[in-house]
Amino acid sequence: MTINTLSKEIKEWIMTILLAVVLVLIIRTFVMDSRIVPTTSMVPTIMPQDRLFVEKITYRFSGLHRGEVIVFKPPAQSGLKEDLIKRLIGLPGDTIEVKNGKLYVNDVAQNEPYLAEPIQYSLKKVTVPESKLFVLGDNRNRSYDSHEWGFVDITSVKGKAFVTYWPLHRFKVW
Numbered sequence: 001m002t003i004n005t006l007s008k009e010i011k012e013w014i015m016t017i018l019l020a021v022v023l024v025l026i027i028r029t030f031v032m033d034s035r036i037v038p039t040t041s042m043v044p045t046i047m048p049q050d051r052l053f054v055e056k057i058t059y060r061f062s063g064l065h066r067g068e069v070i071v072f073k074p075p076a077q078s079g080l081k082e083d084l085i086k087r088l089i090g091l092p093g094d095t096i097e098v099k100n101g102k103l104y105v106n107d108v109a110q111n112e113p114y115l116a117e118p119i120q121y122s123l124k125k126v127t128v129p130e131s132k133l134f135v136l137g138d139n140r141n142r143s144y145d146s147h148e149w150g151f152v153d154i155t156s157v158k159g160k161a162f163v164t165y166w167p168l169h170r171f172k173v174w
Contacts (some may be wrong), residue, residue, distance in 0.1 A: 031056060032053050033158075034054070035085065036050070037052065037085060041139050041143035044114070052162070054159035059160050064088055068088045069085060086137050087136055090134030090146075093128060095128075096146075098119050099122055101119050131153065134146045
């Protein structure tokens with residue numbers, strides 16, 4: 001192999017590696033990201049140490065919907081710094097209330113088969129303000145969420161849970 005051939009091959013490898021790095025950065029920034037869930041706030045839906053992909057595009061075009069599992073930057077009043085993953089319960093204008101172990105959205109009791117146990121707290125009726133969201137963890141009695149620190153800015157949403165990919169026996173497409 002000549003020096004010219006070796007030099008050309010090294011340049012091709014460098015360009016391939018640089019292209020791969022740029023593509024990964026673009027995908028992670030704008031399309032999809034991977035997360036490891038650190039807490040029990042979404043049990044039994046998502047277990048601690050589950051790994052999931054979060055997609056960052058469709059909600060920008062089709063909007064957010066009640067019941068979706070979203071990733072967002074926590075509000076300042078929570079005192080938290082790391083992104084959170086919770087279930088979207090209330091959209092702007094919705095009324096939210098918890099009484100007698102049941103969640104009510106717009107005065108309608110919600111069927112929540114993903115909960116492991118009934119809710120053991122009450123929440124007086126609140127109305128979700130414009131440009132805000134109300135989120136709860138599926139492990140309602142052990143989740144630090146909107147019932148304690150209030151609303152989330154819509155602009156703080158980073159994406160929606162897309163696929164739980166690890167561990168394999170918990171694989172789930174959302």
